[in-house]
Each structure stands twice: as structure tokens, then as C-alpha cells.
Amino acid sequence: MIRLPLVLFFSAALFSIGVYGVLARRNAVLVLMSIELMLNAVNVNLIGFSQLWRDLTGQVFALFVIAIAAAEVGIGLAIVILIYRNRETINLDEVSLLKW
Amino acid sequence: MSSQEYAFVVLALVGTVSAVRVVTARNVVRAALYLVATLASVGAVYLLLGSEFVGWVQILIYVGAIVILFLFGLMLTKAPIGREALDNRSRAIGALVGLAILAGLVFLIQNAFAWNDPKVELAQATSGAIGEAIFRHYVLPFEAVSFVLLAALIGAVVLSRKDERP
Secondary structure, eight states: OEEHHHHHHHHHHHHHHHHHHHHHBOBHHHHHHHHHHHHHHHHHHHHHHHHHHTOTHHHHHHHHHHHHHHHHHHHHHHHHHHHHHHHSOOBTTTOOTTOO | OOHHHHHHHHHHHHHHHHHHHHHHOSSHHHHHHHHHHHHHHHHHHHHHHTOHHHHHHIIIIIIIIIHHHHHHHHHHTTOOOSHHHHBOTTHHHHHHHHHHHHHHHHHHHHHHSOSSSOEEOOOOOOHHHHHHHHHHHOHHHHHHHHHHHHHHHHHHHHHHSOOOOO
């Protein structure tokens, strides 16, 4: 028996740490890592509620989230490497071509 | 507190501390290794909560594949070392926003759930039941996800291939 708020607090902590990482890091790969932290926070919530309600839908969607995260990392790192090849930097504040 | 709760708290503390180290480490490779610790402890939390299939998928895919991809990305982009090179100047605002989100979420959670009322039962969700749920009720989303994965794979290959101009 685990109290549900403990699980939710863990997930909230992971999510806010991920938000801090996305906002504070300027290296693109580290920003992608912080996004992974946020996706994991969502998965912890899905698993916790799935076990609470004895419903497997949450676990199925956690698996979908993991698959989407894998696709996102693949595409994201390909884009990062392409940016590095063209501009010799992956600092996000220097890649501001699309900014008005 | 039951013994499972102690185990959960220990795992959650390990995961949270190493997540903090992921976003504050000054060496990118160390950040990736702390990410391994976070993801492994999240996987252990899944196992503890009784969903063994998702737990092992987490260990296999995240720790086994995604972190390796991250390490490849770090090695291929000659990532620098040092706080100035890795963090931008709005670090304080980022910390403020993160703390505000944490406070809001904690307030909402303790507002919505009584501390003692909903308890997660730690029964096993077997892999067979999950397979049945996927292939009986969620076949269409499953196929859509596999298509997305295929498209992402092809897209990554196309993006990172060098153009050969004749």
C-alpha cells in the first residue's frame, strides 16, 4: 500500500525540475534531457492512477508515451546534429534565426 | 508508513536528487549519467507499484537506448564544460518558474486528495493483461504509434545524412 499523494508529489517534483532545466539550460541536448524528465513525470502519474483504479489504460498510454519519447529524441538529436554541422554551435540562444 | 512506502520514498529521493543533478551538472556526460540514475529509479518505482511490464520497458528503452542516443549526441557535438557554457542567463527566472509550478502542483494535490484516503494497491498487472489491452482495445492507436516511430526513423535518417551534390 502506497499513499497516492506520495506518488503524485514525486511526479510533481520531477516535472518542475524538468521545467527548470528547459528554461535554464542553453545546450540543446541538455534541454532534450529535461524534456525527458517531464515525460517521465507524466508516466509516473499514469502508472500511479492505473494501479489505483485497476485499469490498464494508463499503462498502455505510458507505453505510448515512451514510444513517442523515443521518436522525439531521435528526431531532436538529428536536428541538433544538423544545427551543429551548419553553425558550429548548439547553444539555443545563438540559434535565433527564426526569432522576430 | 508501510515498508513499501519506505522503499518508495527512498527511490523517489534518489530519483529527485539525481534529476536535480541532471539540470545543474556542469559536465554534460555527468548529466547524462545522472539521467540514467533518475530513469532507473523511475523504472524501479514502476516495478514497486506493480506494473512490471512498463518497468522493464522503461529500463530497456530509456536506460538502454535513449541515454545511449543522448551520449552519441553529446559526443558528436563536442559539448563544452562549465556553467556559463551550459546555462543561460535566465537561470533565476527558470528556478522561480519551476518553484512556482511545484508549489501550485503540491497545493492542488493536497487539495484534491486526502492524505490517507486513496491508497495504491500493489497488485501485479501482468504482461499478458497489458498485451490483451493493447491488442484488443487499443489496436488502432498502437498502429498509429508504430507509424509515427517509422516516420521519425526515416526523418532522422534523412535529416542527418550528408547531402551529396553532384
